[in-house]
Amino acid sequence: MSLPVAVIGATGRIGSEAVKAVSAAADLELTATLNRNSSLEELKGTRVAVELTHPDAVMANLEYCVRNGIHVVTGTTGWTEERLATLRGWLASSPGVGVLIAPNFSIGAVLSMKFAQQAAKYFETVEVVELHHNNKADAPSGTAARTAQLIAAARDAAGLPRQSDPTTHGLPGARGADVDGVPVHSVRLRGLLAHQEVLLGDTGETLTIRHDSLHHSCFMPGILLGVRKVVETPGLTFGLEHFLDL
Numbered sequence: 156m157s158l159p160v161a162v163i164g165a166t167g168r169i170g171s172e173a174v175k176a177v178s179a180a181a182d183l184e185l186t187a188t189l190n191r192n193s194s195l196e197e198l199k200g201t202r203v204a205v206e207l208t209h210p211d212a213v214m215a216n217l218e219y220c221v222r223n224g225i226h227v228v229t230g231t232t233g234w235t236e237e238r239l240a241t242l243r244g245w246l247a248s249s250p251g252v253g254v255l256i257a258p259n260f261s262i263g264a265v266l267s268m269k270f271a272q273q274a275a276k277y278f279e280t281v282e283v284v285e286l287h288h289n290n291k292a293d294a295p296s297g298t299a300a301r302t303a304q305l306i307a308a309a310r311d312a313a314g315l316p317r318q319s320d321p322t323t324h325g326l327p328g329a330r331g332a333d334v335d336g337v338p339v340h341s342v343r344l345r346g347l348l349a350h351q352e353v354l355l356g357d358t359g360e361t362l363t364i365r366h367d368s369l370h371h372s373c374f375m376p377g378i379l380l381g382v383r384k385v386v387e388t389p390g391l392t393f394g395l396e397h398f399l400d401l
């Protein structure tokens with residue numbers, strides 16, 4: 156029997172690709188496609204909602220799904236500790252429901268985050284540069300924020316001090332956003348999709364870990380994996396790496 160799956164944000168750049176991917180999967184049945192004007196009542200009969208909308212919309216969508224026993228796979232950005240705590244509260248009242256939040260569904264991007272995490276303790280300095288299309292609502296990207304958090308945690312665990320910044324003269328923003336002590340720089344450019352470089356430097360050498368998403372199809376294997384796994388994984392899973400054998 157196929158698994159009933161809906162896509163919320165089905166008219167969007169990634170959502171429209173997800174509609175095609177779910178439709179093409181023999182073990183999944185596309186039951187509903189929702190956009191900004193849809194009623195969440197259309198999710199009736201759905202077991203997994205793929206949620207790909209906007210930081211302003213994601214919380215209401217997740218609250219409805221969790222309260223109605225619908226598992227969720229979301230890639231929407233804008234997560235804060237406060238939002239995660241609210242979501243955990245809803246999940247505590249619906250213990251059988253699973254939610255996967257994936258800052259990035261692309262396998263290459265997940266690997267690049269892992270590699271950055273592994274390299275972090277060997278370099279005194281590290282900065283993240285993310286580059287995206289010019290219609291993106293959030294900065295830094297969810298992937299860059301997560302990458303910086305993972306790097307910072309790895310540095311802390313290894314006993315490395317916070318990086319010092321010698322800048323005494325500069326314009327606001329010139330050194331990027333500070334994510335747990337890691338500078339993150341955001342570029343928005345027509346023609347790009349999603350790209351990231353982690354730059355690590357120490358005496359006499361640098362290491363650059365770069366990932367490029369060239370088409371939204373790169374996110375689909377991760378979304379489909381998430382849909383199949385989330386039904387058997389109650390509670391909150393943060394990061395696709397937990398569903399991969401890394």
Ligand SMILES: NC(=O)C1=CN([C@@H]2O[C@H](COP(=O)(O)OP(=O)(O)OC[C@H]3O[C@@H](n4cnc5c(N)ncnc54)[C@H](OP(=O)(O)O)[C@@H]3O)[C@@H](O)[C@H]2O)C=CC1
Nearest residue numbers: 164166167168169190191208209212230231232258259260
């Ligand atoms: N985790 C990952 O791997 C990836 C995550 N993303 C994230 O996914 C999200 C969507 O990205 P993208 O597809 O580029 O965005 P788009 O703007 O192209 O699409 C957004 C979709 O969400 C709907 N939407 C927007 N606002 C609302 C709202 N207030 N209520 C309900 N629905 C709404 C839109 O409907 P309508 O057409 O009616 O406006 C549209 O279907 C972003 O947060 C992005 O960062 C993107 C790519 C990969």
Ligand SMILES: O=C(O)C1=N[C@H](C(=O)O)C[C@H](O)C1
Nearest residue numbers: 232258259291296297298349
């Ligand atoms: O908005 C996008 O396009 C993307 N958003 C996600 C993010 O913020 O990290 C994932 C990927 O970078 C594409």
